[in-house]
């Protein structure tokens with residue numbers, strides 16, 4: 001099945017469709033297996049819940065790698081696109097209702113440019129650095145693999161929608177994310193190497209079944225922003241907030257991995273991000289955000305929205321992880337297999 | 345690549361933060377050691393607090409206590 005650790009096999013295998021988590025995801029899985037989408041429920045329920053987030057995740061994944069046994073051209077199936085529209089409207093409406101409406105892009109980013117004094121008990125990276133156990137680091141990496149194995153992919157969709165300074169800067173950062181021309185240095189590959197160090201399965205999509213709604217939502221947000229030209233401002237805000245928060249967070253995660261005795265590749269991923277994202281932060285604020293604001297000033301509120309929505313969903317995920325770990329239980333829906341060799 | 349008479353290398357100074365230099369770049373330390381970055385740009389630390397000196401690691405950022413205004 002999909003438990004191979006051969007990187008070439010991992011890269012070419014298509015993920016399996018997961019178990020549905022309710023009516024919506026059930027209908028989508030059935031449709032992707034070749035059945036009818038069927039009557040769509042009149043109300044789609046909790047916008048942050050497992051059912052809606054999984055259904056949306058499956059529909060978005062058709063634009064990335066697809067699924068085993070699902071024909072590639074289902075990506076543009078009008079019935080599936082219509083279903084996606086209902087779900088993402090619900091998700092987007094909830095986000096717009098739940099985050100601040102200050103419309104101030106620079107202010108939103110300035111809020112991220114400060115570091116807390118001492119330990120922040122609501123931060124996952126602070127927790128992992130000080131108290132993190134190896135099993136928690138493995139769970140964290142498994143969850144984050146849903147994004148990091150396609151790191152920077154959803155952001156590439158914004159490129160044709162930018163011009164001039166914003167476009168040149170965005171492409172320069174993306175070039176770095178994609179390894180600067182060297183496949184072994186693509187950030188997604190560095191993450192796969194980290195996973196190998198932690199004894200995790202690097203197959204694309206392998207941990208979808210294990211991921212709770214809070215983790216799916218953080219990835220769905222990027223797909224939502226990336227796929228809609230109308231949300232290009234929000235995508236840029238999202239990207240800026242990731243780059244601005246990454247360096248200090250990566251430092252803490254690198255230390256957590258060193259302390260837990262993970263291998264060199266595991267530390268390398270976060271060490272690289274300390275250095276790279278200190279650069280990316282400067283370029284994204286000055287030229288991607290600054291360039292887009294100069295070009296399309298009316299997008300400022302959307303840029304701020306992208307920053308706030310990212311923080312909102314990251315906070316939800318962080319709260320979920322810390323709640324579970326403090327009670328000594330797994331934060332995943334499916335426990336991880338033990339690593340093939342135990343690290344001390 | 346970007347360093348010729350028609351197209352001089354661009355350096356951008358971030359107030360209170362690093363100096364951004366178009367890469368690739370070599371930094372020569374006080375003791376003569378050379379550190380190289382192949383990146384399209386390098387952020388050179390000016391605050392001397394970086395733990396990955398000469399590269400900025402965002403240690404220059406302002407630190408706030410809980411509850412303190414961040415803007």
Ligand code: FES
Pocket residue numbers: 360361362363388389390391392393394399400401402403404405
């Ligand atoms: S200037 Fe950023 S760490 Fe020194």
Ligand SMILES: [Fe+2]
Pocket residue numbers: 151177187273
């Ligand atoms: Fe990256």
Ligand SMILES: [Fe+2]
Pocket residue numbers: 177243246276277280
């Ligand atoms: Fe980055």
